[in-house]
Amino acid sequence: MTETLVPALDPAAGRPGLSRLADDDLELLLLIRHFELELLRLYGRGELNGTTHTCLGQEYVPVALRPLLGPADFVFSNHRGHGHYLARFGDAHGLLAEIMGREGAVCGGVGGSQHVHRDGYLSTGVQGESLPVAAGVALHLRRTGPGALACVYIGDGTWGEGAVYEALNLAALWRLPLLVVVENNGIAQSTPTASQMAGTVAGRAAAFGIAHRLVVSADVNEIRRELEPAVARVREGRPLVVEFVTHRLGPHSKGDDTRSPQAIRAAQENDWYGRYAHDHPEHFHRFDGPARARVRGVADEVAARPPSRWSPCA
Ligand SMILES: Cc1ncc(C[n+]2csc(CCOP(=O)(O)OP(=O)(O)O)c2C)c(N)n1
Numbered sequence: 591m592t593e594t595l596v597p598a599l600d601p602a603a604g605r606p607g608l609s610r611l612a613d614d615d616l617e618l619l620l621l622i623r624h625f626e627l628e629l630l631r632l633y634g635r636g637e638l639n640g641t642t643h644t645c646l647g648q649e650y651v652p653v654a655l656r657p658l659l660g661p662a663d664f665v666f667s668n669h670r671g672h673g674h675y676l677a678r679f680g681d682a683h684g685l686l687a688e689i690m691g692r693e694g695a696v697c698g699g700v701g702g703s704q705h706v707h708r709d710g711y712l713s714t715g716v717q718g719e720s721l722p723v724a725a726g727v728a729l730h731l732r733r734t735g736p737g738a739l740a741c742v743y744i745g746d747g748t749w750g751e752g753a754v755y756e757a758l759n760l761a762a763l764w765r766l767p768l769l770v771v772v773e774n775n776g777i778a779q780s781t782p783t784a785s786q787m788a789g790t791v792a793g794r795a796a797a798f799g800i801a802h803r804l805v806v807s808a809d810v811n812e813i814r815r816e817l818e819p820a821v822a823r824v825r826e827g828r829p830l831v832v833e834f835v836t837h838r839l840g841p842h843s844k845g846d847d848t849r850s851p852q853a854i855r856a857a858q859e860n861d862w863y864g865r866y867a868h869d870h871p872e873h874f875h876r877f878d879g880p881a882r883a884r885v886r887g888v889a890d891e892v893a894a895r896p897p898s899r900w901s902p903c904a
Pocket residue numbers: 669670715716717718744745746747748749773775777778779838842
């Protein structure tokens with residue numbers, strides 16, 4: 591069964607109004623936003639190697655889910671995972687050191703932006719790889735730590751991977767505590783999802799008898815309130831697909847945005863950042879400048895560290 595969470599309309603603005611956030615939620619949203627902007631700036635200056643995918647525009651998804659997940663839960667992330675990591679650990683220094691290959695890196699600097707492992711957290715840049723692994727961990731949790739769940743983030747484009755369906759099949763059959771979070775930003779690299787996906791995510795979940803929730807809202811409080819009971823049911827062995835209709839604000843990776851100016855403008859108009867600044871200017875400005883300064887401080891401090899060292903024997 592599909593249930594939809596649609597945003598409440600603010601009649602004055604003619605679009606959804608965002609409710610006022612708790613200070614720590616706003617701080618976390620802004621930490622992720624400025625972390626991602628700082629990464630693009632560092633790449634632009636040639637100070638970073640390799641690649642990265644920012645979650646600009648999608649920060650509110652892991653922030654909304656944060657208190658619904660506990661320390662015994664496992665989180666599986668994907669190539670666009672900095673927000674997932676920061677919402678779980680708040681550790682901007684460790685993540686930036688990982689991406690920059692500096693001392694203090696979460697994985698000794700060998701994982702980089704996409705392959706991060708830390709207690710109860712694993713990300714991968716290989717699309718679809720995480721879902722079967724998450725299903726296996728969900729089975730393990732059901733047997734050894736009842737009440738805990740495995741949460742896995744995937745994109746809309748990742749529904750082209752067969753492993754996703756094998757995992758959903760077993761999740762339904764074995765009643766696994768598996769929460770699949772789909773960040774549907776309508777595009778996979780340069781391919782609009784409407785051009786490559788027949789049917790819907792909801793229809794795919796229904797084919798396995800798995801519950802599906804569609805979240806159109808970007809209001810952290812509202813999302814959390816609506817999802818709390820559904821996530822509690824996952825812990826009892828009722829797998830769930832939660833599909834967020836969201837917007838990728840930036841390029842796929844660093845400078846590779848193939849979208850039309852209209853599509854980019856639509857993403858900007860939906861951006862929670864500008865909307866929150868409009869709806870709650872005093873609150874926004876009290877935290878925005880300090881968050882930017884904090885991230886710049888993290889970048890300066892991490893850049894000055896010596897290179898990270900990693901040994902398989904350590
Ligand atoms: C198995 C595999 N095939 C191709 C890629 C290259 N790739 C990286 S991200 C991406 C698009 C992913 O789209 P989506 O799942 O919608 O996530 P989004 O980037 O929109 O967050 C592709 C094709 C990959 N990482 N893994």
